[in-house]
Structure formats: C-alpha cells, structure tokens
Amino acid sequence: MPIPVRLEQVAASVHFSIEKNSFHKAVECLSKQGVTAGGNNGIIHIQTDPPAGRPPRVSLPLLELYEMHDKSPLDNSLNSTGVICNNVHLLLRHQESGSSTETQSGVPLEDSAQVLKTTNVLLEPGFNKIAFTAPAHEPGMYTLRQLCATMGSVQFVLPHIYPIVQYEVYSQEPQLKVEPLTDILLAGIAQKVKFTIITGHYAIKNGDVLQLSNIDAMPILYSPGSTATILSNTGEKVEESVLMIQSSEKVTSIMLPLTPAYHVIEFELEVICHILSTLSKPFDNERLTNGEVHWKTKDNQKPDSCQAAIAQKMSIDCPWSIYSTIIALTFYNPFKAAQSLLSAGKRKYIQVCLQNMSEVSFHLLDHNLTESLKCPNIELVSMNVKTRQHVYRKQSVFCLWEIKWTKELPSSLQCRFSVNFSPAISEEESTSFKPYAYEFQLENIVTLYNVKAEIYPVLGAEHCRTGSLCSLDVSITRLSDLTEADQDESLTESDGMCTTKLMYEGKGFD
The missing domain is CATH 2.60.40.10 (Immunoglobulins)
Structure with missing residues (x-):
C-alpha cells in the first residue's frame, strides 16, 4: 500500500535567457571566460583549462578581433577599452550547446546560475503541489532545466523538465486608472468614480500624495470618512486605511497610505459635472411663418436620441513621475x-x-x-x-x-x-x-394669416353623408403686411391684390 514519503529537499535549476544580440551580454560573457590578448593577426585566445573538479570541456572557438577602442582621459583617470569581434555569435551558440551538454552529463544543481529550493516536503500518494519561491534579480525569461529530490544521501534527478516550464520577470511601471462605477456618467448628479493605483516596482512612502487639479465645472466631492483598500498582486485584501484629503482653491491633495511594491490601492471619490445653459440650434427653413416649429413626418425625420456629451479633463500629479497624468471623463446630459x-x-x-x-x-x-x-x-x-x-x-x-x-x-x-x-x-x-x-x-412670432376651414353638405341635405360629395371652404385672411420675402414669392399683383401659391395635402379616410 502506498505511503507518504518525506523529502529533505526539492530543488530546481533555473536558466536565465540572455539577449544574443546584446553587446553588453557578450562583454560579460568574455569577462567570465577570461579573455587575454596575446595572439597574432587580431586573434584573442580564451583560456580553456577547466576549473578544479569539473570534467574537461570542448575547446571554445577563437574570436576574431574587428575593432578596439581605447579611451585615455587627459587627467590620467581610469582608462577604458572596448573590444568588438566578428564571431561573438559562435561563442554564444557554443556556450548554449555546452550548457546543455553539461546538464545532460549531470552537473550538480548547486553549480547552476540559480536554484529554487524548498525543504521538508511530504509527498503523498498521487498528485502533489510544491510551491517554490523564485528570486529574480533582473528582468528576463527564466527556464526550469532540472529537478532534484533529496532523501537522505540519495538524490533523484530529472535531467530534463518537459514540457518546457518558463516564467518571465519584468519590472512593472506604476499605473493610475480612474473609471466610473456605472455604465455612463450623468451631468448634474454627484456620482462615484474609482481610483486604482498599481504600484508596480514603486513602493508608496510616507508623504506621497496625489495632487488633483480642481476644475470649476467638475468639483471633487469627498467626506472625512473616505477609505482606501490595499490589495496584494493576487487580489487579496491586505488592509484598509483612512484617506487624508486636503483641498484648496486649485488643488486637491490625497495622502496615500504606505504600500509595498507590486500592490494595488483602490478608493472612491464623488465628482459632479455642472450643466451649463444649453442653447437651441437654429433651424434653416424649419419654421413656419408664425415661428412654429415645422414638425417632420416619419419619412424624413432623423433619429436624434443620443445624449449630448460633456468632456472633462483632470490633471493628476503622481509621486512616481515628474509628468502629469491627464484623465478624461465623459458626462452625458x-x-x-x-x-x-x-x-x-x-x-x-x-x-x-x-x-x-x-x-x-x-x-x-x-x-x-x-x-x-x-x-x-x-x-x-x-x-x-x-x-x-x-x-x-x-x-x-x-x-x-x-x-x-x-x-x-x-x-x-x-x-x-x-x-x-x-x-x-x-x-x-x-x-x-x-x-x-x-x-x-x-x-417671427407675429401671426401673418388666419386660416378658417368649413365643410358644407350638398344642396338640400342637412348633413354630410358617406359617399356624398361635400364642399370644403378654406378662408385665409392676411392679418399683417407682406414681408419682402412674401412679395418676392407673389405670382401676380394688380390693383393691390396679390395671388400667391397655396400648397395643401389631401388625405383619404376609410
């Protein structure tokens, strides 16, 4: 029957991927290999003697010198020399193949560049999860190469971890986000917006503040009991702190709580966007002669259900940057x-x-x-x-x-x-x-015409009936003098009488 097994140590070797085209990486590689100048025709010889306790290594390729720059300051300070070779890529390629060969031949894990270790691990029958703490000294891609489990004086080594397991380390810059808690922001109403600060590699220190520029059209509202929540990079709540907010005529200062790097700070504030007086847009040829709005029919009416947008911009000074962050908020009337x-x-x-x-x-x-x-x-x-x-x-x-x-x-x-x-x-x-x-x-609010309409039944009938022909009398009385525009549209004029065009629309009813 399977029983649990306790391991003294579980270790994994980590390989850091360097940039092959980086001159600085090549110089570091040359310095580690012990480059000595002494060859003829610009050839540099590299020491090939293996360190004590290591098996002999295959001879490294010879580097061909292309340029050498020597800087000697006039004040006799430290001299500097730069070396550029033609075939550095051969050395880097050979180094990668050599490291792979060494791994296959069973190089001890302690000789690797980095080792992840955990001790006193109890292996249960079936699947087990082991957590490693991964130290990362510089950004780049880290690859797990070998796995070694130690039990007493016996080591169980997995020479290759397949499929490939990698993790990337990068330096995250601090970020600030301001977003509404609702789908849209309405002007004229106090609404909450959420401030999210991702600290990244920056640790919030004592005295760090956010400075928000005050806008007359969009004041910032806050209460003395406003709080900020600090979260870990995994989203777990760390603590809750009371915000200290001070406001002047031009700036609102928010004292940030002490927060380690790679954490998240969240807090909410209320803002309100004042509604200015809106002006009606003039209509071209959209009004009747007495000033009434010409209502369009369904055929030529344009849909206009969109809300008017009011864009507001707020400048925020952050402690981790010398530049201001511009935040844009859009409110709708x-x-x-x-x-x-x-x-x-x-x-x-x-x-x-x-x-x-x-x-x-x-x-x-x-x-x-x-x-x-x-x-x-x-x-x-x-x-x-x-x-x-x-x-x-x-x-x-x-x-x-x-x-x-x-x-x-x-x-x-x-x-x-x-x-x-x-x-x-x-x-x-x-x-x-x-x-x-x-x-x-x-x-043009003055009434120009008085329109009167009346329907008369046929002669001898008291009322209009369905199917009978009735007469429609329309009387249009002009109440004021014609304007110049009306006179231009007149067709004829004689003896003080004007004849103008009369447009009408007839509709039938079932």
Whole structure:
C-alpha cells in the first residue's frame, strides 16, 4: 500500500535567457571566460583549462578581433577599452550547446546560475503541489532545466523538465486608472468614480500624495470618512486605511497610505459635472411663418436620441513621475429640451418639451420661463398646474405658457427655461436639487394669416353623408403686411391684390 514519503529537499535549476544580440551580454560573457590578448593577426585566445573538479570541456572557438577602442582621459583617470569581434555569435551558440551538454552529463544543481529550493516536503500518494519561491534579480525569461529530490544521501534527478516550464520577470511601471462605477456618467448628479493605483516596482512612502487639479465645472466631492483598500498582486485584501484629503482653491491633495511594491490601492471619490445653459440650434427653413416649429413626418425625420456629451479633463500629479497624468471623463446630459410656438386665434402659447434621455427617474421642481430682454409689455403666464413632477426614464414632460402683450408684439423673443431636478431615490424621497436651464429664441412670432376651414353638405341635405360629395371652404385672411420675402414669392399683383401659391395635402379616410 502506498505511503507518504518525506523529502529533505526539492530543488530546481533555473536558466536565465540572455539577449544574443546584446553587446553588453557578450562583454560579460568574455569577462567570465577570461579573455587575454596575446595572439597574432587580431586573434584573442580564451583560456580553456577547466576549473578544479569539473570534467574537461570542448575547446571554445577563437574570436576574431574587428575593432578596439581605447579611451585615455587627459587627467590620467581610469582608462577604458572596448573590444568588438566578428564571431561573438559562435561563442554564444557554443556556450548554449555546452550548457546543455553539461546538464545532460549531470552537473550538480548547486553549480547552476540559480536554484529554487524548498525543504521538508511530504509527498503523498498521487498528485502533489510544491510551491517554490523564485528570486529574480533582473528582468528576463527564466527556464526550469532540472529537478532534484533529496532523501537522505540519495538524490533523484530529472535531467530534463518537459514540457518546457518558463516564467518571465519584468519590472512593472506604476499605473493610475480612474473609471466610473456605472455604465455612463450623468451631468448634474454627484456620482462615484474609482481610483486604482498599481504600484508596480514603486513602493508608496510616507508623504506621497496625489495632487488633483480642481476644475470649476467638475468639483471633487469627498467626506472625512473616505477609505482606501490595499490589495496584494493576487487580489487579496491586505488592509484598509483612512484617506487624508486636503483641498484648496486649485488643488486637491490625497495622502496615500504606505504600500509595498507590486500592490494595488483602490478608493472612491464623488465628482459632479455642472450643466451649463444649453442653447437651441437654429433651424434653416424649419419654421413656419408664425415661428412654429415645422414638425417632420416619419419619412424624413432623423433619429436624434443620443445624449449630448460633456468632456472633462483632470490633471493628476503622481509621486512616481515628474509628468502629469491627464484623465478624461465623459458626462452625458440627462435632458433634452425643445420649444414650439402655438397660436389659437389671437392667443399665443410657448410650449417646452423636456425629455429624459437617461435610464434614471427624476423629480422636477419649479418650472419657470422668463423673457431675457425684460420687455415691459410682454407677460408669460404659466398654464402648468403642478409645481413638482416625476419624470420616468425615457419619458417627456410638456410645459405651457401663454404670451400676453399690451402693445405691439415684438418680432422675436429671447426666452430662458429653467427647472430644478433631482434623482428619484423613491417615489417620495429625493436628494438635493440641481438646476437645469435651456435658452432659445423665437423668430417671427407675429401671426401673418388666419386660416378658417368649413365643410358644407350638398344642396338640400342637412348633413354630410358617406359617399356624398361635400364642399370644403378654406378662408385665409392676411392679418399683417407682406414681408419682402412674401412679395418676392407673389405670382401676380394688380390693383393691390396679390395671388400667391397655396400648397395643401389631401388625405383619404376609410
């Protein structure tokens, strides 16, 4: 019956791969082999006597000297000499083949460049896992060549480890990442972003700070209880530390906790991007003569459901670099507004449509519409009953104001719509409200024509019936003088009468 076996030591020899094309590696190799100048015709002889206790080695190839540079400073300081040979690659190739031959002939593991060792290992029947601690003094590729298990005075040697087992050692540079915790960042709302610092080969010392440049449009919010979590390179939590944050007019300084190299620091801060007043875009040939918005049909309407993006950049100074790190965050406007001018006889109304473009529900408070130029004879009367409304995701809210004037109505109006909004945590609760503003201008608000339409039944009938031919009378009354553009479009003019083109569209109903 199989029983556990205790091994005194398990060792693995490690080979470090050098760069074959590196001149510095070749010089190191030459110095280790004991290069001596003394040959003729530029030939350098290499000592081939094996060290004590080693078997004789095959003679190494002769190096052919190509150039030699001698630098002798004038102040009689240390001289330096550089040697360049034509066939260094033969020496490197021979060294690799020689090391392979030596490994096959049973070179002791202690004579290898590096050895991984672990002691007092208990081998259980079946598969066993043995953990080695691998010291790495310089970056490169390390290959496990041999495996040796020692039990008393007996050694069990595996001359070749196959398949090939390698691990790469490199020096990792410190990194800083700032990313949102949600899919998108909404402007006007305080949201958390996650700071991740990968220390790499740099160890965070006492007094190391991150310095964040303050932006008026995107202030950084923090609380005294903000904490940072330190993780190992395997993701295990090491400790949690309270962050010390100091803020001035231009800079926010974050004191980093003491952290060893090759660890991760994570912490979260709140940021908010203020929403500036948005201006409506002018429409070319998209308005009717009385200033109303020309609503497009489904055939030529362009989809415009994308949210307006606001890009903010933040500069961060890190203790491990003399250069600043630029972090870009993109916020999206949660709302989209549009206006229209409505006319009913001599009465006029301004309608504002506020559309929630996000996946978040909001509370709306205090809808307000003001005339920016402060005309004394203009008054905007609110027709909105509710001062507080709840708008769900992807929902639109319409607000209406009546325009009243005492004297002549101006040709244009500059208006500003504003409302306070807050994310709806529940149906009743909400956080602090933030302002949203939308500015627009109405052109040609004077009513030019009054249109009246009436349908009459056939003679002798009281009502219009299905299948009978009824007459449609359309009366268009001009209420103001023609503009120059209207006069240019006139077809004929005689005795003060103008004939213009009348475009209409007829639709049939089943």
